[in-house]
Amino acid sequence: MKKRVLSILFVFFAILLLAGCKKKVYSVTFDAGGGSPTPVVQEIKKDKSATKPDDPTREGYRFLMWQLDGEKYEFTEKVVKNITLVAKWEKEKEDDDDDDPIVGTAEIKGVLSRRTITVGDEFDPFDGVTAIDKYGEDITADLETDFEEKWLTNKGNYRYYIWVYDEGQRVRVSVILVVESAESDDIVITAPEAVTYYIESGEFNPILEVSAYDVKEDEVVEVFVEDFDDYYVNSPGTYNYEVIAYDAKGREAKTTIKLTTKAAVNIPNTLPSSKISIEMWHSNGSAIEDALKKYAKDFEAMMLSKGYQVEVLVEKPASTYDDLRTTVVNALKGATLPQLVQNYPDHVVEYNSHKAISSLMPYINHPVWGMNPDVESEAFIDILEGYRKEQRAVGLDGDYLSLPFNKSTEVVAYNKDMFDFVLQDKPFPETWQELFALGPELIANKDRFIDAIVANWEAAGSPLDEEEITIIKENFVPFAYDSKANAFITLSRQFGGQYTGRNPDGSGRLLFDSSSVKSMLEYFGGNNDLFVIPERWETNYASDMIKKGYTAMAIGSTGGIRYNTPYEKGTKLFNLGVAPMFYDADHPNRKAVIQQGTNISLTNEGTPEQKLVAWLFLKYLTSNEVQEDFAILTGYSPVRNSVYSNDGFLAYLANADNEIKANASVQGLSQAKYQEAFELKVKAMAFQAVKDDRQHLFYDTPFIGSSATRTAVGVAFERVILRPEGTSLSDAINNAIQYALDEAGRIVD
CATH class of the missing domain: 2.60.40.10 (Immunoglobulins)
Incomplete structure (x- = not known):
């Protein structure tokens, strides 16, 4: 009997609790007072506002306002009970002159x-x-x-x-x-399709990453929010709200954003005074590794000045990004992960499928430790929209599972002496067709320029032997593209094709088996006497080959542009030029330049305090100060907008115009300083060359298997470009596409 009473009481209180949790809804009814149409009844949640309906009309009367209890009703008021709003009318005068009739003889x-x-x-x-x-x-x-x-x-x-x-x-x-209302064709709204909010992680701003631009008026316009309820950010679930903007004529443009609200995350508001150690894994070369270790020491000193003892261990467990991915995947099977790991987006998708990654949103918005929205250079939205969009694309709910670190794109490095000779004061080519038209003349004049390069190698004290000189001349190809995978992906887009896509469930789709992609392969495969990849010379980077004269042009990463600097032991080998990526003359509206580089994620490893320190180090790595320093040091692109207007960064860009003389002695510098000055000029030239390419940057939505797909299409491109002599181009293309489908399909399908 006692158990039964307790059960009844439990049910009773459960009902009371549920009733208390349910949000009260009130009705707002409208009395048009003889006008029409009568607005529909609005169901409004407690403490929310009603929406002002369109004004009714009434013959012989002018509508004035909606009233509640005889007083004007303001639609900004919170609804706390059922109400009826009554229309107030004013009788229109027949005429200014009472003796003037309405109906006359006209x-x-x-x-x-x-x-x-x-x-x-x-x-x-x-x-x-x-x-x-x-x-x-x-x-x-x-x-x-x-x-x-x-x-x-x-x-x-x-x-x-x-x-x-x-x-x-x-x-x-x-x-x-x-x-x-009317839709505007002049307004472009930039907004995420989905966003994620964690309860109690600071105030939610529904238009934080939303902007609107009136292309006709050439101005930014204000964005408004519709259908947003505070309830959305207080209860876990999925909701939709609309953002809207108006053009100069009052026409509207709107888009819908999906909001996923998740439970609160435990982030300490304070840190203990005891020592906290964290670990970061990467797979960079020595230059970036040295920079990371320097930033770690600077961060430790900064934290110590604030009273916190922290230690950041920067470790390199693998020499390539793919090997690092394998190391992390193996660690997921039972070993210990670091607090931070460098990765590509598709790697994050895989790690997250194992529940190994922490969301960064609670940290980004944290009132104590988050990014400061009130200081432009520290705000989250100061990170370039393209990079933020790439991070959001990792998942389906718009959550942030990584932040950008070393980002780059591709740029054209070329032997300016050779191109100046064949161009004869004409502008440098912008399209592939214009470029390939120069190929025969570059080949015809290759010996004279290779001889000039050879002479400078000898002047530097590093002479090339006759056998190598002969090999260079016999194997000269004017144009080279460093990354065969990037070439396939970028050129497919430029020539009207597609590469991959992602299904609503997050699985991948292979889209490259198309006539457009095959036409692209036919064009470049048919010109493989002019255009190759480094594997043609049994090497991985064309930057190594341009300096010896094997090629006149190398397309590669801005992050590695310094490796194209043509010097040897304080001697300039030739003058180098840098230009933006080419495009297809037949598809000028399809300009495409790949957005690449790695990001950094916070794992679920460690205590809340360790994860907080790891977040603070990640925030430091993406700060304005560090991003400027890292960009100047390496040539990678700053991830923050504010860096591009820093005095120090602008001074760095000015190095693009510096004169580099024939050798260090003439320049009045040591060999080391000469190399530093030359590389600084080349990096600055690369930034200048790609500054207008931001609008053409693209990335591919990641999914499990996208890394394998990328590898497969790279092999396919190589098989077409470097096909054996006598092989049918058509057969090579069909076989290469089928190979890529089979290899990628092992995981994607």
């Missing part, structure tokens, strides 16, 4: 009692309207109206009159003008 023709237009439309109230006097004479020019132009930019119902006088008598007719 006649007004062509008037429609109701006109419907959309916001922003041009409208003439006299269009199609004529008037004649009692004798049949045309008096259309005497028509008058009280129509107001301002109505055209505001959705609603309006009444206006048209009248005319004839022999002192007035004839008047009324028209109801309905102005409906």
Whole structure:
């Protein structure tokens, strides 16, 4: 019996609890007071505001306002009970002169009692309207109206009159003008498809990453939020809200954003004074590794100045990014992970499928430890939109599982002496077709320029032997592309094709088996006497080959552009030029430049305090100060907008115009300083070359298997470009595509 009573009490209190948790909803009813239409009843959650309906109309009356209990009702008020709003009307005067009749002897023709237009439309109230006097004479020019132009930019119902006088008598007719909302073609809204918020992780801003631009007026416009309820950020679940912007004519553009609200995350508000150690894994070369270790020491010193003892261990457990991925995957099977790991987006997808990655959103928005939204250079949205978008694309809910660190794109490095000779003061080519047209002349004049390069190697004290010189001349190909995978992916886009896609469930799709991609392969495969990849010379990087004269041009990463610097022991080998990526002349609207480079993720390894320190180090690595220093040091692109306007960064870019003389002695520098000055110029030239390419940057949505797909299409591209002599180009293309489908399909399908 006692158990039964307890059960009943439990159910009773559970019902009370559920009733208390359920959000109260109130009805807002409208009484149009004889007008029409009567607005529909609105169901409003407690402490939310009702939406002002379109104004009703009423013959002979002008609508003034909605009232509650005889007082004007403001639609910003919170609804806390059921209410009825009543329309207040004002009777319209017949005329300014009470003795002036409404109906006279004239006649007004062509008037429609109701006109419907959309916001922003041009409208003439006299269009199609004529008037004649009692004798049949045309008096259309005497028509008058009280129509107001301002109505055209505001959705609603309006009444206006048209009248005319004839022999002192007035004839008047009324028209109801309905102005409906309209979509704008001039507004471009940039907004995430999905965002994630963690409860209690600071105030949620529904338009934090939203912007709108009026392309016709060439200006940024304000963004508004519709259908957003505070309830969305207080209860875990998935919700939709709309963001809207208006053009100069009042026409609207809107888009829907999916919000996923998740439970609160335990992040300490304070750190202990005891020592906290964290670990970061990477797979970079010595230059970046040295930079990371320097930043770790600087971070430790900064934290110590604030009273915190922290230790950052920067470890390199693998020599390549793919090997690092394998190391992490193996560690997921039972070993210990670091707190931070460097990765590519598709690696994060795989790690996250094992629940190994922590969301960064609670840290980004944290009121104590987050990125400061009030300081531009520290704000989260100061990170370039393209990089933020890439991070959001890792998952399906817009969560941030990584932040960008060393980002780059591709750029053209070329032997300026050779190109200047064949161009004869004409501009450097912009399209592949223009470039390939120069190929035969570059080949015809290769020996003279290779001899000049050889002479400078000898002047530097590093002479090339006759056998190697012969090999260089026999194997000269004017144009080279460093990355065969990047070449396949980028050129597919440029020539109208697709590479991969992602299904709604997160699985991948292979889209490269198409006529457009095959046409691209036919074009470049058919010109493999002019265009190759480094494997043609049994090496991995064309930057090594351009310096000896094997090629006149090498396309590669801005992050590695310094390796193209043509010097040897304090001697300049030739003048180097840097240009933006080429595009297809037949598809100029498909300019595409790959966005590449790695990101850093926070794992689930360690205590809350370790994870917090790891976050603070990651925030430090993406800070304005570090990103400027890292960009100047390595040539990688800063991930923050504010860096590009820093005085120090602008001074760095000015190095692009510096003169580099024939050798260190003439320059008045040591060999080491000469090398540093030359590399600084080349890195600055690369930044200058790609500064207008940001709008053409692209990335591919990651999925499990996208890394294997990338490897497969790289092999496919190599098989087409370096096909054995006598092999049919068509067969090589079909076999290469089938190979890539089979290899990628082992994981993707």
